[in-house]
Amino acid sequence: MTAPLSAKNKEKRIGLFVCHCGVNISSVVDVEKVAQVLKDYPGVTISTDYVYMCSDPGQQMIIDTIKEKHLDGIIIAACSPTLHEKTFQEAARLAGLNPYQIEIANIREGDSWVHTDKEKATKKAIKIVKSHVAKARQNENLDPIKVDVNRRALVIGGGVSGLQAAMDIADHGYEVLLVEKNPSIGGKMIQLSETFPTLDCSQCILTPKMVEVSRHPRIKLLTYHEVESVSGFVGNFKVRIKKKPRYVDEKLCNLCGECEKVCPQVVPDEFNQGLSFRKAIYMPFPQAIPGTFTLDAEHCLGLNPVRCGKCKDVCDKKAIDYDMKETIVEEEVGAIVVATGFDLYTMQALGEYGGEKYLDVVNGLEFERILSASGPTGGEVRRPSDGKVPKSIVFVQCSGSRDTEKHMPYCSKICCMYTAKHAMMYRHKVPDGQATVFYIDVRAGGKSFDEFYMRTVEEDKVLYIRGKVSKIFKEGDKLIVWGVDTLTGKKVEVEADMVVLAMAMVKADGVQDLLKKLKIATDIHGFLAEAHPKLRPVESLNAGFFLAGCAHGPKDIPETVAQASAAAAKVGDLFAQKELIHEPTVVPVNDELCSGCGICITMCPYSARTLDPDRGVVVVNEILCEGCGACAAACPSGAAQQRNQTDNQIFSMLRAMLRE
């Protein structure tokens, strides 16, 4: 279908409403003058101003005027259309006017907020408004495009945020696909020892959730799977998921562990942050879900009975299959929750702290494993180099955080609390040990957080030194920490047996390619960007995508869980719609003008345009078209014209603006 080009047969009756926005606009733009000047402009039937157009009386005035003056086009000269376009479209609808006859002339963000000279700003406002009048005269009535919703959700990431989101969506009554790239769900939280400020055992509180998710009738768990690509749009996504070969049939494996015993290949254990070893065929941790062994092909001697084959020989259940191949699963979903987690900043980046060189300088997650009862030392605090119990540990906060110069400029938010927990637990486990914490500020703003921190200081006698460590080096058996106490003005040196660096939280390394493929918006640090920092904190700018957990930025467990539940609720909102509304301001093709050159196809970021080989013209899937206009700008023949944003309209706007 092609839209008719401008209908100039009948002169429109246009109403102009100029908003003061309190003093946001009127202190810089002479709004009365704008309304006055435009009164006699061709096509304008009525022109007026008001203090708050978005207020109830403001909107009522617009509705009444439309009816009274039989207006068929409206200009609201106010703030950016991203804020109130919907409000005024709704007002038009109530007055019986097609909502796409509304034009927003932005004289706030584009004018009053960026200028100070009242005379010039007023002149600019007049030009902006005139250009919109020129456009409004050619606007067509449009009807929204309606689409069905697929009420199935995809959750990417099986950490605590993904688990919570999956469970909530499933409990709302919808089907969920939960994709996790590792052999087991559990994420980072399953690696933690105790959790602040209650000292609940992390595994004890997470494993029931993991079991619940795995048994939920509406959750399909896809571990050792990776999302390959996503196409489509909100309500109607097509997802390709790669199933990585486990080389062990999870239904047959009975966890006897004989394969692990005979495997000759020893590999650093990821679950213990490389502080211990596993075999090439392994179970990540005892409570792993699904409960099955996985053969890590990268470290296996070759998946070949001639080269080794010991595990296969010893498996009574015949669960091991070297011929398993990678396969692709295709699924359709209506919403996607991205819960891909975080990583810790590499210690290598901080050469002055020696984390790369010295085994006994560890990061926060490594220390979690050292504290954990399921860790490499069985929960006893022993240092990695020689297994001795450290009698002095120095904790260094803000390692790589709050550094605008070389590292991460932001606060990683959870380190103050987990460092307090580390120091406290160390003092509990090694009562004669000295714990020293170097900090810049202690940020303990959560519920019961400050009390916890104070307990660490007052009851466990942890020495907090206010100053950032400059350098850590080894002398003999000791690590020497050079710091300063800014409260007394003393340069200090601490001898330590072990140092724990609270490394900055950064974007997850392994998922950056995936995020690029999802075309999901991220911030400058690579964390997911929310649609609005205050009012839409769990939605992505990309419709149909929702955010949960540390993929969005550093946060602690309660905040992660809350955000995951909020994302799930938002998915519920989406699925509760009977049908979805798609903006009709798409770019159709005028068959008579299209030469089938295909330039627009290469320009389209949404794959909405394809060539019809029989007719030699481009056809458009209007549901996929987001109305970005890239094709219209590139089309050499003028066949691609965006609805209510045609070339003619743009030229009219330019003429109106450039004419004195």
Next chain:
Amino acid sequence: MRVKLKAGRDKRKFIERIEELSGENVFACYQCGRCSAGCPMASEMDLLPNQIIRLVQMGLEEEVLRSKTLFLCASCFTCESRCPKGIDMARVMEAVRHILDPKGKDAFGPGEISPELAKELPQQVMVSIFRKFAK
């Protein structure tokens, strides 16, 4: 005695002058103290480098100008390389030395090197120290 914090032009003038000379934003400093923690000469100083910058932020000009620290800095730039906010403390030190009374005494002048020592010293040491500490 309580230190009275000044407001207004005098205080601003001092801070602005330091910022103009050094090219550094002294208010970027959040007092983590890392400059002092790594400073090889900090143990000799009456005020630590971070305290110098703090006093500049507070506009306490006299206290800064009479500190011995100004003449203990070896310009080794360890502070610069560690500062999480990218402030070059050596430049701030130099700026403070720059605004000292031009009629005042040299902190370290040519008269303080004996002819015997001068014979032994590398040239660069004398050029350096007079450039830093003499008028």
Next chain:
Amino acid sequence: MKLHYYPGCTLKQKTTALDISTREAMRRLDIELVEPEGWTCCGAEYPLTEEKIVGLAAPIRTLRQVREEGGDVVVTTCSFCYSVLKRANKAIQDDPLKRKRVNAYLRDDIQIDPLTKERTTGFADYNGEVKVLHLLEYLRDTVGYPRIRERITRDFRGLPVAAYYGCRLLRPQKEMAFDEPDSPHIFEDFLEAVGCAAVDYPFKQECCGSYLSVSLPDAATEASYRVLRSAKMSGAKAITVTCPLCFYNLDHRQEVIKAAYLDFSGLPVLFFSQILAWALGVDKKLLGLGEHTVPADSVFSETPATEVRS
């Protein structure tokens, strides 16, 4: 081939060992070092305030002279000279106001034709055309460490040696761009290339006390002691430097250090150029070992002086 070389004042007066061994070593690599005509002292300290523009005049005049002589690279060995030349050059490249002011100041320099003795003025503006390199950078990037290895005729046979960077080579990193300030390795890689075993020790980038050596000798003694002790504790049989002031503090000061710190028993201090020259087969007499306070002969005699390759 010829290469512009800025020795700086100390190398011409007190620390000739560094100058001579550098020239001899480079000659063995078929490179003749030429000094820019009429060079002056660089000023030793890069001016750290925005208003001390005049401090840029001397180094820029020298760099301009290199350009006038058709050079596009100048190498130095002294860390102070390197720091001043490199930072001044960068300031001229990056800061249009400094460029304008320094050039305005230097434009009317008088130039005397060496043949006709004709005096002319009016130099073209200097815009940072010359590249300032430390000799180590030149050896690594232009000559190449593998090529040096090929030319080696004497073997240190894995003698453990500490590389001492000190302050000026590395910092400020944004301007010097010499190496990572907290995990440098260019110097160690050099030592390995000439057959030594580079010793890792935590004080390689700490300050030796620098010019405080004269105003606050005790502090410099302590600072230098800590560097030497750290190198020695890590198993070094010698410590290598590139800077005459580091050399002064670590070598000339060692008698005082030994008297003040009884746990320290001495460590030879060498210039990197002496190591290079000897490895390339330069006669020991040309290494300037007579300038050392701490006898350094042992470093060169512990290993067989027989040529391992012709």
